[in-house]
Each structure stands twice: as C-alpha cells, then as structure tokens.
Amino acid sequence: MANFVIEYAAMDNRGAAIRASGVVLTPIDCRRCGYNLYGLPADGPCPECGLDVWDSIVYTVDPATSGLPRVRNPGVVGDCLLWLMVFLATASLLLVVRPLAHWVDAMDPAGVGSLAGSIPSWLGLVAGLIGLAGLVCVKRLAPPAGEEPGSSVWRDVRRLGAGLAGWSILILAAWILEFAGAPRWAILALWPGIAAAAVAGLVGLRGVLGTIGLRSRDYRTARGGRQGIRAMIAATIGLAAGQVLRLVAEAMELEWLSTLGVVATSICTLMVVIGLGYLVVNAWWIRRSLRSPPPRLEEILGPPG
Ligand SMILES: [Zn+2]
Incomplete structure (x- = not known):
C-alpha cells in the first residue's frame, strides 16, 4: 500500500480529486480477472473479483513512466537504440567468427581441419565499418543540438559516441595491420586500446x-x-x-600461460556475445514503450457523464 501511495503521488497531483469522483472513460481490463472496467467509478471494486478499480488504473497508467518527461521524437530514439544494439551485436559476432573457427580447428584431433583458413579476412573491415555506422544512431539518441548541452544525457551520449568511434577505428587499424602482414603481437597489442574504448562506450550506454x-x-x-x-x-x-596474457605467454614461451589466456578470452567473449544479445532484446522492450507509451491518468479517468 505504501508503494502504491508513492506511485500515486508521483503520478498526478490532481489524481486525488479525480479518483474520488471520476469514472473509467476508456475500456481497460481488470488487472486480476480481465473484466472490462469501462464506466465504473474509480473508487470502487471490480464487480467480478473485488480488486480495487484504482489498482488496475494505476497499472495501466504506469505511474513511474507517466511521471517522467516525454522523450522528444520517441519513435526515432527507440529505433536508433534498437539499431545501435543490432549493429554492436553484429560487429562483435563478425569479430568472433575467426577465433571460433580457430578453436574448432584446435579441437580436431587429426589437425587437418582448416576452418579458420576459409573465413574471409575482410570480416574485421566490415565490423569496423558497422561500428562507424552505429555513430549515426548514437547521434540521434541525443537531445536536439543546442538543447540541454550540459545535461547528463549529452554527457552519456558523448561517451558512447567517443567509445564507439575509438573502438571502430582501432578495429579497422587491426584489420589494416593484418592486411599489411604485421606481426601478430602488434595486432594483439591493440587490444588494451580496443577494450578501453569499449569500456568508455559501455559507461555511456549505461x-x-x-x-x-x-x-x-x-x-x-x-x-x-x-x-x-x-x-x-x-x-x-x-x-x-x-x-595480453597470450602476448606475454608467446614472448616468454610459456604454454600454460597461453592456455590460460585462451580460456579467459573464450569465456569473456561468450559473455560479451550473450550480453549483446540481451541488450538487443532490452532495446526492443524500450522501443516498444517509447512508440506506444502508457496512457496518462486524465485519458483514462474523468468526471461521470
Ligand atoms: Zn476483476
């Protein structure tokens, strides 16, 4: 009940008066039994199951959402958030394909498998370009230019953009190094930078x-x-x-350290890929809410007659 009172207070200051005298203006369902509450007083119980009509109203209105300022251009923000997550997940999957192929090859006891050899080398190029394309989405998440320049939204969007730009550029740099036939340690050495950019972007995304x-x-x-x-x-x-462990292990020729590095890399890669999959789903939820936000209290309740 306490929770309900807080939600109710956040919902609408005029709510108390409306609740006392108002009736349900739109067909909404009882939260418990599904009975159509249209036309019933807000202060009474559901005729079917006895649940307070108000309870179903609060659920339908979603006070926590209604209390927030509406996002300007919610359709675009929802779409861009979803596209950004799809881009990030796709780019990461492309980068994972080759290490995965190497791993499958290593599992082959005969050692004749060469799955990794058949993976095209341009996947890194495409991943980096997809990352850069994601910057368009990031830009559109921000409030219109010149508005709220010092707000936390702008700060987060800038972090996300800077992180994604740095990540994409370093991924492209790794691809160029590989294309130019640079030694493997030079490519592995880019990883701390790639991770730092990714962390900066993730902090902004958070x-x-x-x-x-x-x-x-x-x-x-x-x-x-x-x-x-x-x-x-x-x-x-x-x-x-x-x-980095793999790099050190190679330099020092320590087999066990190399194995440790491969295991750590594999587990963490799996976590990142699964996490990005969940983020796509989360972005889908958010997009859905932005496109069809819950109704406001005054749209559901009004004076009788
Ligand atoms: Zn009911």
Missing part, C-alpha cells in the same frame, strides 16, 4: 539506458532478462586481459 530505459516497465522491472552493463564491462576487461 547512462543512456538508465535514462531512456526508465520509460519501459518491462526493462525497469525485469530481473533476469535485463543485461547489466557492469558485467559487460568486466567481460570486456577480461577479454583484453586474456589477449
């Missing part, structure tokens, strides 16, 4: 999701299906650490 995601009840209240960005940051750091 802020953006925190701000925009509040408007989605699915995202706000999800326990299992909501991807934590901290776990993504940890996995990214672990991934880079694994690559």
Whole structure:
C-alpha cells in the first residue's frame, strides 16, 4: 500500500480529486480477472473479483513512466537504440567468427581441419565499418543540438559516441595491420586500446539506458532478462586481459600461460556475445514503450457523464 501511495503521488497531483469522483472513460481490463472496467467509478471494486478499480488504473497508467518527461521524437530514439544494439551485436559476432573457427580447428584431433583458413579476412573491415555506422544512431539518441548541452544525457551520449568511434577505428587499424602482414603481437597489442574504448562506450550506454530505459516497465522491472552493463564491462576487461596474457605467454614461451589466456578470452567473449544479445532484446522492450507509451491518468479517468 505504501508503494502504491508513492506511485500515486508521483503520478498526478490532481489524481486525488479525480479518483474520488471520476469514472473509467476508456475500456481497460481488470488487472486480476480481465473484466472490462469501462464506466465504473474509480473508487470502487471490480464487480467480478473485488480488486480495487484504482489498482488496475494505476497499472495501466504506469505511474513511474507517466511521471517522467516525454522523450522528444520517441519513435526515432527507440529505433536508433534498437539499431545501435543490432549493429554492436553484429560487429562483435563478425569479430568472433575467426577465433571460433580457430578453436574448432584446435579441437580436431587429426589437425587437418582448416576452418579458420576459409573465413574471409575482410570480416574485421566490415565490423569496423558497422561500428562507424552505429555513430549515426548514437547521434540521434541525443537531445536536439543546442538543447540541454550540459545535461547528463549529452554527457552519456558523448561517451558512447567517443567509445564507439575509438573502438571502430582501432578495429579497422587491426584489420589494416593484418592486411599489411604485421606481426601478430602488434595486432594483439591493440587490444588494451580496443577494450578501453569499449569500456568508455559501455559507461555511456549505461547512462543512456538508465535514462531512456526508465520509460519501459518491462526493462525497469525485469530481473533476469535485463543485461547489466557492469558485467559487460568486466567481460570486456577480461577479454583484453586474456589477449595480453597470450602476448606475454608467446614472448616468454610459456604454454600454460597461453592456455590460460585462451580460456579467459573464450569465456569473456561468450559473455560479451550473450550480453549483446540481451541488450538487443532490452532495446526492443524500450522501443516498444517509447512508440506506444502508457496512457496518462486524465485519458483514462474523468468526471461521470
Ligand atoms: Zn476483476
């Protein structure tokens, strides 16, 4: 009940008066039994199951969302958030294909498998370009130019953009090095930079999701299906650490250290890929809420007659 009072207070100051005298103006369903509450007084019970009509109204209105300022251009923000996540997941998957092929080859006891050899080398190029394309989406997540320049939204969007730009450029640099036949250590040495850029971008993404995601009840209240960005940051750091371990192991010719590096890299890669999959789903939820936000209290309740 206390929770309900807080939600109600956040919902609308005029709510108390409307509740006392108002009736339900639109066909909404009882939250418990599904009975159509149209025309019933807001202050009474559901005739079928006895649940307070007000309870169903509060659920339909989603006070936590209604209390927030509406996002300008919610359709574009929802689309761009979803596209950004799809781009990030696709780019990461492209980068994972070759290490995965190497791993499959290594599992082959005969050692004749050459799956990795058949993977095209331009995947890194495409991944970097997809990352750069994602910058268009990031730009459109921000409020219109000149508005709220000092706000936390702008700060988060700038971090996200800078991180994604740095990540894409370093991925492209790695591809160019490989194309030019640079030694493997030179490519592996880029990894701390790639990870640092990814972490910067993830910190920005965390802020953006925190701000925009509040408007989605699915995202706000999800326990299992909501991807934590901290776990993504940890996995990214672990991934880079694994690559550095492999570099050190190669220089010192330590077989066990190399194995440790490969295991750390594999586990963290898996975590990142799964995490990005969840983020696509989360972005889908948020997009859905932005495109069809819950109704406002005054749209549901009004004076009788
Ligand atoms: Zn009912």
